[in-house]
Amino acid sequence: MTASIIQNIFNALQWGSFYSLIALGYTLVYGVLLLINFAHGDIFMVGAYISFFVATFLLGGYAFGPPFGLPGWMVLGLTIPLTMILTSVVGVTLERVAYRPLRRKGANRLYVVITALMCGIILENGNLAILGASRKSYPELVDKVVYTFGSITVTNLKIGVILSSILVFAILQFIITKTKIGMAMRAISYDKFAVPLMGIPIDTIIVFTFVLGSSLAGFAGILFALSYPVLDPFMGALIGWKAFIAAVVGGIGDIRGAFLGGFLLGFVEIGVVAFFPSTYRDLIAFTILLIILCIKPTGLFGVAKTTKV
Amino acid sequence: MKRLHLPVIAFLSVFFMSVLCFGQTIKIGFNIPLTGDIPKVGEESKFAAEMLKEEINANGGLLVEGKRYKLQFIYEDNESKAESAVTAALKLIERDKVLAIVGPNSSKQAVPGGQVCDDNRTPMISPWSTNPDTTKDRPWVFRAAFLDPFQGPVAVDFASKEFNAKKAAVLFALANDYSKGLAEIFRDDFEKKNGADSIVSYESYGDKDQDFSAQLTKIIAAKPDFIFLPNNYNEVALIVKQAHDLGWKGPFMGSDAWGNSELMTLCGDDCKGLFFSTHYAAAGATGATKEFIDRYKAKYGYQPADVAALTWDAARIVLQGIQASGKVTGKLKKVRESLRDAIAGISEFNGITGKMRFDDQGDPIKCAVVVKISDQGEFVFTESVCP
Numbered sequence: 001m002t003a004s005i006i007q008n009i010f011n012a013l014q015w016g017s018f019y020s021l022i023a024l025g026y027t028l029v030y031g032v033l034l035l036i037n038f039a040h041g042d043i044f045m046v047g048a049y050i051s052f053f054v055a056t057f058l059l060g061g062y063a064f065g066p067p068f069g070l071p072g073w074m075v076l077g078l079t080i081p082l083t084m085i086l087t088s089v090v091g092v093t094l095e096r097v098a099y100r101p102l103r104r105k106g107a108n109r110l111y112v113v114i115t116a117l118m119c120g121i122i123l124e125n126g127n128l129a130i131l132g133a134s135r136k137s138y139p140e141l142v143d144k145v146v147y148t149f150g151s152i153t154v155t156n157l158k159i160g161v162i163l164s165s166i167l168v169f170a171i172l173q174f175i176i177t178k179t180k181i182g183m184a185m186r187a188i189s190y191d192k193f194a195v196p197l198m199g200i201p202i203d204t205i206i207v208f209t210f211v212l213g214s215s216l217a218g219f220a221g222i223l224f225a226l227s228y229p230v231l232d233p234f235m236g237a238l239i240g241w242k243a244f245i246a247a248v249v250g251g252i253g254d255i256r257g258a259f260l261g262g263f264l265l266g267f268v269e270i271g272v273v274a275f276f277p278s279t280y281r282d283l284i285a286f287t288i289l290l291i292i293l294c295i296k297p298t299g300l301f302g303v304a305k306t307t308k309v
Numbered sequence: 310m311k312r313l314h315l316p317v318i319a320f321l322s323v324f325f326m327s328v329l330c331f332g333q334t335i336k337i338g339f340n341i342p343l344t345g346d347i348p349k350v351g352e353e354s355k356f357a358a359e360m361l362k363e364e365i366n367a368n369g370g371l372l373v374e375g376k377r378y379k380l381q382f383i384y385e386d387n388e389s390k391a392e393s394a395v396t397a398a399l400k401l402i403e404r405d406k407v408l409a410i411v412g413p414n415s416s417k418q419a420v421p422g423g424q425v426c427d428d429n430r431t432p433m434i435s436p437w438s439t440n441p442d443t444t445k446d447r448p449w450v451f452r453a454a455f456l457d458p459f460q461g462p463v464a465v466d467f468a469s470k471e472f473n474a475k476k477a478a479v480l481f482a483l484a485n486d487y488s489k490g491l492a493e494i495f496r497d498d499f500e501k502k503n504g505a506d507s508i509v510s511y512e513s514y515g516d517k518d519q520d521f522s523a524q525l526t527k528i529i530a531a532k533p534d535f536i537f538l539p540n541n542y543n544e545v546a547l548i549v550k551q552a553h554d555l556g557w558k559g560p561f562m563g564s565d566a567w568g569n570s571e572l573m574t575l576c577g578d579d580c581k582g583l584f585f586s587t588h589y590a591a592a593g594a595t596g597a598t599k600e601f602i603d604r605y606k607a608k609y610g611y612q613p614a615d616v617a618a619l620t621w622d623a624a625r626i627v628l629q630g631i632q633a634s635g636k637v638t639g640k641l642k643k644v645r646e647s648l649r650d651a652i653a654g655i656s657e658f659n660g661i662t663g664k665m666r667f668d669d670q671g672d673p674i675k676c677a678v679v680v681k682i683s684d685q686g687e688f689v690f691t692e693s694v695c696p
Contacts (some may be wrong), residue, residue, distance in 0.1 A: 003530075004527070007526045008522075008526055011522035011526060012523075013519075014520075014522070015520045015522065088362055106633075128344060132348070133343065133344040133345065133348030133351075134349055134352075134571065135575060137575045137577070139548075146553075146554060146556065148556055151556075153554070153555050153556035157554075159556070179531050224519075228547055229550070230517045230543055230546055230547055230575050234517070235517075235519070237517075238516075239519075269523070270522070270523040271523075273512075273523035273524055273527070274523050277512075277513075277516060278512045278513050278523070278527075279513050281514075281515065
C-alpha cells in the first residue's frame, strides 16, 4: 500500500509538472495583459512538433541533415534551446498578428479572448492540413533507465521532468521578482495606463511576456514528447484547458499559484484514480476543484479585483 | 424574376448533365475516418477500395445482367467521431444518393451510423466494427468482421493456455463503445472460467488521455498474470511503454484494434512479442489473401492491416449483392431494397479474410486468428479459432 502511494506521488509529480509548465504560460500572459490566451495549449502542441522536427533533423533523419552524427544527449542539448526559440517566435507572431491590432483598436478584452480561441483552432487545423492526420513517433533522445527500489520504479526521464519543472519555476520566479524587466511586467499588470508615462516601453514588455510564456510551452512540449512519444495535432487542446483550470485554481495572474495549481491538479487526478474507480476520475477531480473555487473564488494565491474577464 | 431563373436553370442543367454523364455508374459511399484519432484506418480503407475500383473499372465496369457499369466510390470523412459519422452517412444517403454505404469502421461510429442507415433504408456494411449493437435488430446493416462476443472468449482461452493465466487485469477506454463493450465481454467470460475474483483490476481512462500511470500502478500492484488491452493502436503504444517504465514485465494481450501498420512505428521495441486476436494474419498468407497483400504493398509501399482486407471484402460483398439483385436503375428506394435482400441472401462469401455467411442479424460467421508481433515487427500467425 505505502509502496503504491509513493509510486503514485511520483506519477502525480510528473503529470503535475506538465500542467504547471503550461499553467505558468497562461498566468504570465494573464498577469500582464489580463488576456486569457486560449491558444496556449496549441502553442504547446506546436512546441512538441517543432522539437520533433528539430530532433529528427539533428539525428540526421532528413536528407539535408548535418553531415556528422550527434550523440543523443547532444541532440537533446541543442533541441531544447532551438525549440524554445522557435516556439517563442510562433507565440510572438500570434501576438503581433492577432492580439496587438485588436489592442491598438481598443477592442474589449472579450474579443481578444475569442481571437485567441480562434488562433488555437487555426494552429490545430493548420497542422492537420499541412502534416496530415497520422501521428508522429518521437525519437528516443535519452536512453531510458528504470530504477527499482523495492516495488517502486522510476525512470531517469520522470526524475528529469520533475526537476526541470521546479528549476524552470525558480528561474521564472527570479526573473519576475528580482529583475528590472520583471518589475516592469508587474507594473503593467498593476496599472496599464500609468506605466507608459514612466517611460517603460509597454510593447517590448508584452513581447517579452509572450517570449517567456511560449518558450515555456515549447519546453513543456519537449518534456511531454519525451515522456509520451506519440504526437498528434489535437494533443494540446485538452491538456491546455486543464492547465488553464489549474491556473485559475491557483489564482490566475500569480506564478506561484499556477505552479502549485498544476501540481494540485496532477495530484487530484492521479489520487482519484488511485483510490476510486478510474471511471469517475474527471467527475471527482473537477468536483474537488469546484469546491476549492467555491470556498476561495480567486484561487489559492489570487487577489480580488473589481474587473475580471 | 430574372434573378431567380438563372440559378434554377444552372441547377437543372447541372442536374441533367450529371444524369447524362453518370447514368451508367454505380455509386457506393464510404463513411471512413480519414482524420481524427485513427487516420491510418481510414487511409487503408480508402486505398483498398481504390484498388478494387481500379481493377473493376479497368475491365470496363461491374457486370450486372449482361451490362457493364462503372463504379464511383465517394469517400466521406467521419473524423473518427460519432456525430460526424451520422452527418457523413446522411450526406451520402441524401446528397450523393449512393446505393449502399461501406463503413464506418470502428464501433464508436458504426453504432450510430448504423442507426441512420437503418432508418433511411439504405444498405450499410461495416468492415471492421465488432460491437454487437452495430447490426442488432437492424435489417439494413451488415458487417464483414466477427463479433466481440466471439473475440472476447478467443482472448480468454488463448491467454489461459499461453500464459497459464488465472488472474487478469483490464484497461479500457471509457468513451469508446468498442473498447468498453469488449472489456465487459472479456471480464464476464474470464470470471466465468476462472472464478469470481479472477479479474484483479478493471480500470478505464478518458478521451485523449496520454498519462495512464495511476491506472497502471494500480494494475501492477494487483499482480495479474497478464493485462488485457482492448484499445486503439495509438493508445496501446503509450500504455505499453508506460507499463514497462513502471516495472511491468509480464505479457499483454490485445484485440483486433491493434492490427494497424502504424502500431509498430509508434510502439517500437516495447510491443515486440505481444499477442492479439485479429481478422487475418498478413505474414505467411496464401492464395487470394497473399495476392491482395502483394498488390497493396506494391502500390502503396506498406503491408495492409486487417482493416484494408476487410474493406476489400465488404466492398466486394456489396458488389456481389448488386450482381445478385440485378437491379441498378429505377427508383432508388426499390434498388436499395433489392440490394439489401440480395446481400442477406448470400449463401457463402469467399473473402480474403476467410469464408463467411450471414446469420439473420447480418453478422458473418467466420474464424478469428491470434497473431504474435515478431522481432521484425510483423504480425505472425499463431493460431486460428473458428466458431
